[in-house]
Structures are given as structure tokens and as C-alpha cells.
Amino acid sequence: MQLLVLASLAAYASAHATWQQLWIGDTDAGSSCVRLVPSNSPVTDVSSPDMACNANAAASAGVCTVAAGDEVTVEMHQQSGDRTCANEAIGGQHYGPMMVYLAKVDDATSAVGAQASWFKIHEMGLLSNNPDYFGNQVLNDNCGHYTVTIPSDVAPGQYLLRAETIALHTASGAGGAQFYMSCYQVEITGSGSATPDTVSLPGAYSASDPGILVNIHAQLDSYVVPGPTPYGFSPPAVATTAYPTTATWATALQPTTVPTVVPS
Template identity: 55%
Template sequence: MARSDCTEFSGSGRPLITIGWLIALRGLGLPGEAVLLCSSARTRPPQMRQQKTSHGIAHVGGARCLLYKTARAAQGGCYTFSQLWRPWPRERCWAMPPSSSFGNFAIHGSQCARLPLSNSPVTNVASNDIRCNANSGPVGRKCAVNAGSTVTVEMHQQNGDRSCSNEAIGGAHYGPVAVYLSKVDNAATSDGSGGWFKIFEDSWAKKTGSGSGDDDYWGTKDLNTCCGKMNVKIPSDIASGDYLLRAEALALHAAGSSGGGQFYITCYQITVAGSGSASPATVRFPGAFAQNHPGILVNIHSAMSGYSMPGPAVYSGGTTKAAGSACAGCESTCKVGSSPVGTAPSTPQPSSPAGGGGGGGGGGGSGCTVAKYQQCGGQGYTGCTTCAAGSTCKDVSPPFYSQCS
């Protein structure tokens, strides 16, 4: 099979926000590797193409015998299609921008993600936004997933920035991460008001000799260590059908007062294939969290002897990652390279390079600005202190943390 359909997706046209989760589908359990070079139908050799609004990638492991079937089956869940070019019988995977090389079948774009409207966090746990963030509503596409396979979700601060030299979630935004599933009739229309069950969490662990929670191990620190990636197994015993997958990071740097916990959430529309029949116990959003829950209203800037993870326990078919543990699988092997010449530039974002003075006030290094909800001051902080237009630097957990708001 020298050529076949290659799925090339563009995004929704909305900016990739602070929690720009990009789903990666792996673990189909089939041998072999696949290489994808996407080209125009009339262009040879392959010319890599990407629309300006494309936001990322998803990886699906599979053998050549599945490659054609997988691409064809995805036609109902794609934005655009081009062709698949397979110039070698066994290859490495060359991916289009913004990625460079992966060892798996690659599908590009956030085609099944309900991208949030802005990079503002959700702070009111009684709001309907706690389900899938403030977004433009369902998208018309779904990602196909096998029960028992592993998905890798990826998070980064800025639109188009997937560099491992930058923290995935910066500004001392320490806290846990979690992933939920909700069984729905149609993932492309569901509003997320149904029941949810947790399939993954990476929360907190005490670090020997730490003086405060800031020094301990956290799920968001693991995201930074693994270049924004975390592996999540889809339970093997759940029923087939449509689900919403909800990825959540909870930043606790300002959680010492009510409403200070910051939830960064993105939902994905997926279709699970499997033969299971399990029906896990569920919770509802809103309702699963209380504003005064000790895992949401907590001072992490003092010494901690324990941490109470918000929400239900992880479902028995799910997984729990020990905070501070090493990266594994795609978390360490899926590499992102620089985009080729000709890639459409992403929307410019405010930057916050090192420089300027500490503290919670204005000023800071020349030529740098801090995006809204990012750190601009605090004890030991040495970065930029000038907030982007429309926000000011405020003490939210003095003297430890100040942010633009």
C-alpha cells in the first residue's frame, strides 16, 4: 500500500489556551511502525501542509494492515483529508508541523477537542464551566479509541509552543492533574451534564527535606518534566460507545483563599471500541467539588503532611501515577521538533522571559510582559513583572505569589 488516505485535521480557529490538551491515541497492540507523509493530491514528492488554525497532533500506534482502515474509518471525524505517502516498507514516522518525528501513526489537529474560548481558568466549582470549561460547544468530530489502549494528553502554556525548553504549565502553578470519562449517547452533542468517573490522577507526594508544598512533588510538575505529556489508560472493561474525556489540571498557587483554586480543563469527544460492559459509579459536574474542599482550599506554601485529592476515587480500571515518578512511553519518546519553513505562524502571545525584579508590583525587565493569570511576583521570583494590557500584578498569596489578573 504505497498511498492511501491520510487524515489531516485543522483546529477550530480558536486560540490554543493555557491548557491546550492534545490527545494522543496509542496502544492498539499491533506490530510494526508506520510513517505518514501528507501531501496535496496533486503534489509529488509529498509537500507538508498545515492550516493556520491547526493546533497539534494525536498519535495512534498501528501496523500497516490497519493503517488504511484507520484512516478511512476516521473520515466521519476529520476536518480535511489529503493523501498518505508511504515511500518505504518500514519507516520512522515523519509528522507534519508542529511535530517533527514520532514512532507511531500520526493524526494531526485537535479535531475532537472542545477548545476553551480563552486562557482564563475556571474558579467557580458550582458553574457549568467546571464540566468542559467555557467553550463554543460541541464539535462535529470524534476520536476513535480502543478500550484498554493508552491515550497521551498534552498540555502547554501558549498557542503553538510545544517546546520542551518551556514549562508546560509555568508560573509555579503547582497542583494535581486528573482525567475523567462520561458515557454519552452522542459525544458530538452532549453537554456534559451526565455522570463522570475518574480514570486517572497524579496528585501530590512529599519530597524528603521539603519546607513547603511548593517543594513537594505534584502532577503539574510531572507534566513539566515530561514536556507536557501524561499517559492515561482507557479502562479495558468499559462499554463501547461515545464518551467525553475530560482532562483537568488544578493550580493551587493562589488556593489559600476561597475561589483561589484554578481549574484548567479541556474535553474531548471520543468513541470507544471494546467488548466490556462495566458501568462505573459516577459523579456530576457541578456537584463533584465543594469550594471549601481541603484539596481546593489549601495553602501549599507551608509544610504539608498530606493532600486530599478532590473528586471521586480513581475507577478500579483506571490508573494512578505516583507524583514525582519518571516519564514513560510516549511521555518520553514522543518528541517534538521545530516546524518546517512555511508553517503558518500561530497567533502571537505575550511572553514572560526572565528578567526584571521580584515582588508583587509592576515594572520588570525591559520588553517583557506577563500574560493574564501568570506569575508576576512573589518570594524568590526573578521574572518579568509587567502585566499584559488589561491586567495588573496583584498579590494573591502574599508574600509567596503574585499574578496578573
Template identity: 50%
Template sequence: MRSFGFALAALSSATAVAGHATFQQLWINGEDHESSCIRMPASNSPVTDVTSNDIRCNANPSAAANVCEAIDRRRNARAQHSRLRHPAIGGNHFGPVMVYLSKVDDAATADGSSQFFKIGEFGYDASTQKWGTDILNDNCGQFEVNLPSDIPDGDYLLRAEAIALHAAGQEGGAQFYMSCYQLRVSGGGGSTPAGVSFPGAYSASDPGIKIDIYGSDLGTYEIPGPAVVA
């Protein structure tokens, strides 16, 4: 099946709050686009209000320089982050990692109010006792997903997100770290999958958001949001 390969990197700023992080880089089909098509968050502080518009693409992100071309080259995604001497997201910030796409008219001007469909996720693996954030750290900040092969050509926002649950035993305790990338897809086809809106996709009381990860049966952990599209 035809697919595009993506790799995302989350990196904590050395001058910002310890343990906090931002998604900063993007690889497409093994090609490093660095930060050229990301709407960079203003800081590495988390969003904590799921009813805020900040839950879309973070708080006051800067404009991206480009729209990255996602062309079907039938190559495997591969990424390596150099000189990463600390965890991608540290400070016991355990939680899931998710990736969404939203079909938009113009990636450079879209405000994130369109619907997003989920294309990748990693919650908690009870057999290895690893969270999605552990996968980020094990892979130097990298998280890879495949772009569905049959989505229509055109512009998209790609929303990468990690949720830290170390203080999520009460509503408002979960920390959301997300960034949006601007993409242009070609070589696709078909129809756009149904999606969800941000805000609206999450509730502060969702079992995968309001959870005591130190006192719960994590083998039944429910990843927030919709299912990954087939």
C-alpha cells in the same frame, strides 16, 4: 489486561496570560490526533467557580471537528510534543492533574451534564516533592492514562483537568484548567462505573481545593473528586 493508552498535552499560549494553560492535544495508542477531537477553550483563563457549568468542559469551548476512535490495538501509548520551549503550565501553578470519562449518547452533542468517573490522577508525591503539574512540565505537557478495558462501547467525553493551587489559601482562589475530548470506544464491554456530576463533584471548601500549599503538610494532600475506578 486489555487497555487503551492515552497521552494528553497542556500548552500555554504565547499570546495569552503567562502561566495559564489549556489542554490541547490527544494521542491514542501512540497516534497523534492533534486537536481534532477537543472542544478547545475560548482562552487559557481558568475557571474559579466550582458551582458553574463552566467546570464541566471550560467556558464557551469551540466545537470539536471530530470524534476520535479509541480502538484496542494493544499498543503502548507514546507521545512527544515538539518545540515546547516553555513550561506546559508555568508561573508556580502547582497542583493535581486528573482525567475523567463520561458515557454519553453522542459525543458531538453531549453537554457534560452526564456523570463522570475518574480514570487517572496525580496529586503530590512527598518523596519527590512533585505535583501533577510538575509531571506535565517534566514530560513536555504529556500525561498518560489507560482506558479501563471493560467499559462499554460507544461515545464518551474525556475530561482532562489541572488545578493550580498557588493562590488557594482562600475559597475561590484555586484555578481549574480543563478541556473535554470527544471519543468513540470500541473493543470494550461490561458496565459503566458510577460517577459524579459537574458541578457538584467539588466544593470550594474541599481540603484539596482550599489549601495553603506553602504552609500545609502536603504529605497528606487529598486529591479532589472521587477515587480512580478500579
């Protein structure tokens, strides 16, 4: 029995992951503008300043430029520098929601995430309840890639872009939810002027939120994604048929190297 428990714990540990790369449209920006973290372990305390950009996240010298209204793709893998599609992005049945936030800042290379004001631009919770299929399962179907659109009307300037998934496999007990996030440093161009309502991180989540304290091993008909309502994006209704798992990312073209220089 003890060996089974240890094997299970090892599987959970090996399934930890980090957001590591960014794509701007079809351009691979690699790790050039991400605040990399030294560990793939999750944050579990919703009141910790680490909820903003993760624990000991190192600010990058790079700032990636993206136009308002364009697509960006965040990329997650279990081990640092690994881009192989042979391994799940976040394994061990670490199912849960996907979220992306923005925070407008004066200088993306020095801004403190826990002091920034955040607004959510994307979320995917329970996509299907027959069978249950969560937003972050899209990551595993697409070699760790998840694509979102920058709202076309946001004001230009420098931002932190925060990618987050929550692993809910042990979330039926208080403090069991695992939060995985990284911040990307971006310059958004355009002529928009929107300044959406914001929240603080930490502060936007409570350990007792129904989307954080939840048993996903029971059949779920619905799921409440933590945090504010996304700006400029309406999540789809929960499907009652199986969600398609065919990759929409060209996984056969996945690079093996990681660019470290901001694309020109």
C-alpha cells in the same frame, strides 16, 4: 512594590494554559477531537457549568476512536497552537493535581458536559513530599504530555474524556484554586460492560474541599485529591524521596504542527 506585584500578576497570567491535543497510543490526533476554548484563563467557581468542559468550549466535528485498555495522552500548553518544549506546559509554579474523567454520552459532538454523568479514571495528587512534587509537574517534565490508560472493561460507545489540572498556588484563600480542563470527543471500542458510579460536574467539588482550599506553600505530608475515587486505577502512595523528573515522553520528537483531521 507596585511594579513587583504587577510583574507577579503578569507571570501568573502568562502561565495560564489549555489542554489542546490528544495522542492515541503513538498516533498524534492533534486538535481533531478536542473542544477548544477561546481563552487560557482558568475556571474558579466550582458551581459553574464551565467546570465540565471549560468556558465557551466549542464542540468539535471530530470523534477520535480509542480501544478500551489502550493508552491516550492529553497535551497541554500555555498558548493556543503552541507545541514547543521550550516553555513549561503550565508555568508560574501552578502546582496541583492531575485528573482524567470519562462520561458516556449518546453523541460526543453534541453532548452537554454539565449534563453528563462522569467517572474518574485517573488521578495524581502529591507524588512526593520530599520535596513536595505534584501530579501536574509531570506535565512540565514531559513537554505538556500526560498519559493514561482507558479502563479495559468500560462499555463501548461515545464518551467525553475530560482532562483536568488544578493550580493551587493561590488556593490558601476561598476561591483561589484555578481549574483547567478540556473535553475530548472519543469513541471507545471493545466488549466491556462496566458502568461505574458517576458524579456531576459541577457538583463533585466544594470550594472548601481539603484539596481545593489548601496552602501548598507550606510543607505538605499528604494531599487529598478532589472528587471521587478513580475507577480502575490506584494512585501511588506519597513518596518520601524525591520524585524522578526525567522525561518519559520523547520530547526531542515533539511535533511543531497540530493535526486537525481525525486519524484514520
